[in-house]
């Protein structure tokens with residue numbers, strides 16, 4: 001199983017993950033993506049969902065119209081692991097294609 005990241009490793013990873021911040025009171029990271037419209041937002045979610053399923057690592061997320069709020073944490077590990085960093089990196093890359 002993936003191990004929780006040290007404070008140092010977490011800080012370093014977040015440094016190269018634009019838009020992602022630490023969640024207060026919880027070992028997790030979050031980002032709010034804003035797209036042009038619902039179609040772009042849901043397209044992002046569809047692409048990200050396929051990657052997440054392949055990784056067997058699933059986001060906590062919420063969609064309202066063109067906004068997608070994402071929280072990433074590794075439930076099995078009780079906190080942030082490299083899997084969350086990998087998924088966050090992939091989500092940034094996917095969003096770059098379509099973001100408003």
Ligand code: H2B
Nearest residue numbers: 056057058059073074075076077
């Ligand atoms: N997703 C996330 N975010 N954290 C997990 O610990 C996790 C997961 N565990 N997806 C996976 C599924 C696990 O429950 C299954 C059994 O592999």
